[in-house]
Amino acid sequence: MPDFDAPIPPEYAGRRLDRALAELLPDYSRSRLQRWLADGALTVDGATPPAKTPVAGGEHVRLFVPAEADDGDVRPEPIALEILYEDDDLLVIDKPAGLVMHPGAGNADGTLQNALLNHDPELAALPRAGIVHRLDKDTSGVLVVAKRFAAHRQLVADLAERTVKREYEAVAVGVMTAGARVEAPIDRHPVDRKRMAVREEGREAITEYRVIRRYRAHTHIRCRLETGRTHQIRVHLAHVRYPLLGDPVYGRRLALPPGASAAFSEVLRGFKRQALHARTLGLTHPISGEAMQWQAERPADFQGLLDALAVDAEEASAR
Incomplete structure (x- = not known):
């Protein structure tokens, strides 16, 4: 989300843009605001006009404060990245399960942000090294990183306007009769602040899911996000009583x-993460305007889980 997102007051009409911005954003020096305007971190009506431009009042100012002091302790680390696409503005990667997005409590290093800074040191100028959306630690799959301010700004706006296509594959516990659309607001759990929950006062959250294949006690599904709340798919599927297989937070006891x-039971018991994979990402290139889409192949553990479910179903039908 932007750090500042508001119009220039009408009474500022006639002032130089940099002076109007300095009054509108008194926590930052005029020189810093001028630099952010030139770099594209600060925009006026979606553009970056010269600092001396007179304002009319009513222009919309949006600022994404570049990560400077907050991210200053994040160090580059030689962590391998599986790159699906890269150009001057974008980096698209296939994140493995187990990789944390950025440093935080309990994860001081060894994160995607550390890996990104090693891959391209110039990403240090961007908030969280250009990360514009996240995947949970134990969710695998495709995600996009911005490499420049202009791309970062546009991608954040596209995510907010729901023009970025995000599709996931998942294995849910239980046999679904059909797909559905879940519209249930999500907020922090009232007691356990590390968890999310469906709550009436929460933020709008919409997930659609469709059945790919049914097994004896599980369902392979495709999920599409319209919004991007924390743990959204996991919370929504648990809410409709089809939690993700292996989910340690929102799941239920193993169902055999x-x-x-014995072999099938061992596969299910050995799957120690939520069965969720970000399969497809589609977007409009933030600079060229080209429609683009990428897919991340299922990781070996996820594919092995599907294979085991299929074998169990075939063995049961042959009995």
């Missing part, structure tokens, strides 16, 4: 279908 083989 009758007559499950």
